[in-house]
Amino acid sequence: ACCLLLPAPPLARPGAGAVGVASGLASRLAARLPRLFAPLRRLRHVLCRGGGDPNYAALSLVLAVAPPVVYLGAKSYALWDAGFVRKSHGKLANNFGKAAVVAASWFLVPVSRHSVVTAACGWDPIHAVQIHIWAGYVSVGCAALHGAYWIVIFFAQGDNGFTALLPPLQCWARDASMWDLHGTYDGEGRTCYSFFINFCGAVAVLSFLLLTLTSLHWVRRHYYRLFYYCHVVFATVSLVALLMHWKRMIFYLCPSLLYYAASVTPAAVQALASRCRGGTTVVQATHLADSGGCVELCLAADPAAQRALSAAPLRHLRICVPELSLLWHPFTVCAMPGDDTTVRILFRQYGTFTRGLAARLQEVRRPVLLVDGYHGDTGRLEAAVQHDAILMVAGGIGIISYLSLVAQLHAQLGHARCRTRHVVLHWMCRDAGLVRHVAAGYLAPVLGGDAECGTGGRGCGVRLRVVVHHTGAPRGAPDGTALTAHGSSDALCPHVEHVGGGAPFVPASFSPGSRTTVLQNIPYFLVFAAISWSGLRVTYQLTTFQSSENLWWNVLPLPAVLGVALAVSLPAVALAERWRVRCAGRASAYTKADTQMPREEAPPAASPLSAERGAGDAWIEHRTGRPHIGELLQGVPGDATHPAVYVCGPTVLHRAVREAVRDEKGGVGRTWAVYEEAFEV
Numbered sequence: 001a002c003c004l005l006l007p008a009p010p011l012a013r014p015g016a017g018a019v020g021v022a023s024g025l026a027s028r029l030a031a032r033l034p035r036l037f038a039p040l041r042r043l044r045h046v047l048c049r050g051g052g053d054p055n056y057a058a059l060s061l062v063l064a065v066a067p068p069v070v071y072l073g074a075k076s077y078a079l080w081d082a083g084f085v086r087k088s089h090g091k092l093a094n095n096f097g098k099a100a101v102v103a104a105s106w107f108l109v110p111v112s113r114h115s116v117v118t119a120a121c122g123w124d125p126i127h128a129v130q131i132h133i134w135a136g137y138v139s140v141g142c143a144a145l146h147g148a149y150w151i152v153i154f155f156a157q158g159d160n161g162f163t164a165l166l167p168p169l170q171c172w173a174r175d176a177s178m179w180d181l182h183g184t185y186d187g188e189g190r191t192c193y194s195f196f197i198n199f200c201g202a203v204a205v206l207s208f209l210l211l212t213l214t215s216l217h218w219v220r221r222h223y224y225r226l227f228y229y230c231h232v233v234f235a236t237v238s239l240v241a242l243l244m245h246w247k248r249m250i251f252y253l254c255p256s257l258l259y260y261a262a263s264v265t266p267a268a269v270q271a272l273a274s275r276c277r278g279g280t281t282v283v284q285a286t287h288l289a290d291s292g293g294c295v296e297l298c299l300a301a302d303p304a305a306q307r308a309l310s311a312a313p314l315r316h317l318r319i320c321v322p323e324l325s326l327l328w329h330p331f332t333v334c335a336m337p338g339d340d341t342t343v344r345i346l347f348r349q350y351g352t353f354t355r356g357l358a359a360r361l362q363e364v365r366r367p368v369l370l371v372d373g374y375h376g377d378t379g380r381l382e383a384a385v386q387h388d389a390i391l392m393v394a395g396g397i398g399i400i401s402y403l404s405l406v407a408q409l410h411a412q413l414g415h416a417r418c419r420t421r422h423v424v425l426h427w428m429c430r431d432a433g434l435v436r437h438v439a440a441g442y443l444a445p446v447l448g449g450d451a452e453c454g455t456g457g458r459g460c461g462v463r464l465r466v467v468v469h470h471t472g473a474p475r476g477a478p479d480g481t482a483l484t485a486h487g488s489s490d491a492l493c494p495h496v497e498h499v500g501g502g503a504p505f506v507p508a509s510f511s512p513g514s515r516t517t518v519l520q521n522i523p524y525f526l527v528f529a530a531i532s533w534s535g536l537r538v539t540y541q542l543t544t545f546q547s548s549e550n551l552w553w554n555v556l557p558l559p560a561v562l563g564v565a566l567a568v569s570l571p572a573v574a575l576a577e578r579w580r581v582r583c584a585g586r587a588s589a590y591t592k593a594d595t596q597m598p599r600e601e602a603p604p605a606a607s608p609l610s611a612e613r614g615a616g617d618a619w620i621e622h623r624t625g626r627p628h629i630g631e632l633l634q635g636v637p638g639d640a641t642h643p644a645v646y647v648c649g650p651t652v653l654h655r656a657v658r659e660a661v662r663d664e665k666g667g668v669g670r671t672w673a674v675y676e677e678a679f680e681v
Contacts, residue, residue, distance in 0.1 A: 007477055038556030040271070047097070047620050052644060052673035057060040057126050060134035063106055066429035068099035070260055076372055077436070089156075093149035097201075099141035101242075101252035102185050110135075112263035113318070113375065119512035120515035124377045126316075126330070140208045147205045150198075164503055166201045167195035175240045178549050193548055196465055199549070204241035207234045224351065228661050244551040247543070254539055257561055262531035265565035266510040269573045271320070271370045274503070279368040281502035285361035293349035293357045294397060298336075299371065300504040301343045304580070308507050309343060314380040314677065317345070317373035317505075324356045328372065332677075334403040337445035343505060346400040346438075371505050378512075380675065388674060389422040389640035391632060392658045393657055395649025397434070399427050401677045402646065403442045410464055422637050423464045428626060428649070430472025439468070439620065466620045469627055523567035525575065535561040629660040633672075641670055648677035 040380050075095040079088050109117055118128050125559055135438045151161030171192035183304040204304040210232035213219075222229045242249050275279065281300035288294045309315060318328040331345045331458040349355045360367045384405065392402050408423060429435050437544055443466055510524045546553050648655040654676055661672045 017659050042095055050677050053396055054121075054123060056123075056130040059123075060131045060377050064103055064131055064135035066137055067106075068102040068142060071140070072096065072099040073100050089149070090154050090386070093146055093153060096142050096149060097146035097246075098252075100139045100146060101249060103138040103142065105138065105252050105255045107132065109262040112260045113372070114263050114267055114511040115259075115268050116509055116512040118577075119378060122377060122379050123676070125375055127676070128145065128406075133215075136212060140212050143208055145207050147201060159646045164190075164195070165198045167192055167199055171195055172392040174567065188669065197549060199538075200241045200245040204238045204245055207238035207241065210234050211238065225325065227326060240555055241560070243554045247546045247554050250539060250543065250554070250557050255537060256530045257558075258535045258539075261535060261561050262528045262566040265562075266569040266573060267372055267508045267532065269506060269566070269569040270506075270510075270577075271372050273573060273577065274370055274506075275292050275322070275368070278369045278502040279444050280505045282361070282366040282369060286437075287362065288431075288433045288437050291348075291431040291437070292396075292434070293358070294431065294434050294437075295347055295349065295361065296437070297345040297347070297361065298342050299345070299369070300502070302504045302506045302580075303340070305342050305343060305374075305507050308337065308374060309333065309404060310376040312374070312381060312406050313403055315374040315376040315378075317343075318375065319345075320370040320372075321353075321357060321360070322370070323367055324360065325353055328351070329353055330678075332377070332400045333373065334442070335398050335407070336441060337407055341504075346397060348397045366502070368502075372508060373505075374507055374511070380405065381412070383675070384409060384644065384646075384671075385418040385420055387640075387642055387644040388419050389643035390420055390424070390646065391636055391643065392423075392425040393629070393632065393649070393653065394425065394427045394647075395653045396429055396431070398648035398650075398677070399429070399434075399438055399652075401648040403438070405646075406443070406466070407446050408503065413464060421463070422640060423467045424635065426627065426632050427466070427468060428469045429655075430470070432470070432472065435468055435470065468622050469618065470622065471626045472622045506580065509573060511582070515670055523572070527568060527572045531565050534568065535564045538564055588625075629656045631661060633660050633664045644671070644673040644675060645672065646675045646677070 075098075076092060078094055078342065079095075080139055109115065110123075110125070110131040115125060115128075118125050151164075154161035154164045170180065176192060178196070179191050181191060185389075211231060214227055214230035214234070224432075238252070242253070283298040283300050285298065286296040288296065313334075314332075316330045316332045318330055320328045322327065330345055333343050333345055336342065336344050347354055349358045357367070388408070394402055402425060406423075409423055412418060413423070427435075447464065447466060508525050512524070538560045542556045542560055545556065633645070645657060645661060647654055658674065661674055664672060
């Protein structure tokens with residue numbers, strides 16, 4: 001239902017005025033049916049910190065920790081109320097195992113790409129990984145207690161609890177039967193089946209523990225490839241072992257598995273189709289001089305990609321370069337003002353992948369890039385215009401997160417639906433080359449010319465200011481003049497025009513929030529429903545083939561669900577691509593006459609590094625030195641009752657902003673909303 005009813009953000013909807021088919025019944029449905037999902041929105045606002053980002057720690061407690069704890073408590077109380085006897089220990093041990101799979105039933109929902117639940121709730125998919133992490137902690141903890149409890153029970157019965165986990169050699173023989181007796185337990189014969197059940201459970205717990213250890217933040221941050229491959233291998237081994245450990249396990253895991261398959265498979269098939277076309281076209285790559293190894297990557301984009309980014313800035317793409325790595329890496333994306341044919345990515349060479357990509361981009365023959373997107377919260381712009389004052393704090397390369405947002409806010413300021421009256425962006429950067437490039441290419445076109453704010457004009461009383469703090473500026477240049485000696489960054493940055501095939505980047509055809517009406521969401525709804533419900537039907541049907549004689553039959557639902565997802569996604573992506581090409585042909589036919597008309601040349605932009613105020617209420621200012629975060633918050637006008645602070649930068653910067661907001665709340669008493677963009681994944 002969320003797939004059908006989740007529209008694009010109401011502000012700056014692409015083509016909203018040109019859609020006439022959605023009138024009548026469809027418009028009434030779009031206005032009334034989303035009320036059914038109002039509790040999801042209310043839950044978000046209850047758990048938000050002052051109206052900003054949700055408190056993901058509290059969400060993790062509510063969604064990942066509370067359900068298994070409540071289940072375990074209810075089951076334990078039932079055992080105690082019925083009279084706790086000797087055999088109740090086994091039931092209590094099994095309850096720990098069931099509590100583990102209760103937590104695992106939510107396991108894959110937050111980490112599914114193009115997740116409709118995270119989009120409907122307004123959760124950032126990178127921050128929502130915390131829910132996945134806490135669900136994993138609870139699951140592995142309950143599973144470890146389940147296994148340890150049974151080992152203690154075995155020892156209490158006079159048996160070696162560790163030898164009970166290893167089937168004897170006779171059980172591994174080809175002609176052995178699952179019902180051959182080897183040893184005794186509690187006065188009864190022990191079969192090979194019971195040994196294999198214990199063995200599969202031990203393998204699942206051990207794999208889960210190794211997965212948890214290799215997923216720690218230090219490993220994930222410094223050895224991402226090791227983390228990723230261990231995650232895939234250990235997750236697969238533990239999943240197979242769990243299905244062989246208990247044949248009804250598949251019903252507990254179905255919510256996560258089917259949701260993940262319905263969310264990820266269509267996008268994966270679209271990426272595979274892009275690979276067959278040569279990937280996404282790389283227009284050019286610019287290695288910025290004196291920028292600490294920063295690179296600007298320019299990708300050809302379909303008009304639909306530009307419209308989607310304008311309607312919902314602060315998005316990111318996932319990029320895969322097969323010749324460098326098969327992993328997908330997230331990159332924040334932005335648009336260059338005045339360029340409606342490309343999207344831009346600014347990244348710093350930090351790890352193995354970014355260094356390899358930067359080196360590969362210096363060659364004339366471009367690498368094959370697979371691009372999947374967009375990802376991220378679609379409601380950032382909608383939330384921003386509800387605040388009367390906005391303070392953005394960016395550190396280093398984190399400025400890319402707010403380039404598109406500043407441009408869209410500048411276009412929205414002064415409109416009747418926009419409450420914002422004060423916007424200031426503080427950017428702390430030590431790389432002069434990066435400052436020159438961003439100021440000349442992104443900030444000056446927006447702020448350097450006519451600074452009229454939306455329909456309000458100069459008299460609307462709106463102030464938009466960008467303050468660049470040069471933390472690496474040389475001594476004796478307090479006004480930043482030494483940084484402007486080299487002029488524009490174009491003379492210092494070599495452009496590499498690439499040759500090769502490829503096609504423009506097209507957003508994922510089946511993703512939440514990418515359409516403006518209910519009717520346009522119907523294909524996504526049908527594909528998601530077909531994969532999930534068909535997969536559930538096939539899974540239920542295959543459970544009839546489960547047998548204690550051959551535990552491998554319990555694993556059949558896994559390839560079956562994958563087959564169903566591919567069978568639905570392949571024709572769906574093919575039809576969506578054909579329809580897109582057909583619509584693009586019609587649009588080009590309509591606009592052919594317009595493209596032949598001469599364009600009016602734009603007036604030259606003001607000097608990008610001028611510290612003087614522009615012609616209106618928008619300007620760029622340059623300072624040297626690192627500012628105090630508390631002083632930045634105090635610079636917000638005192639009449640702002642509901643300000644917001646956006647932050648993107650290193651972890652230490654996020655921590656400083658949170659502490660400053662906490663102190664400011666205690667001193668002034670106004671409600672601050674905090675929105676954080678992930679800088680370190």
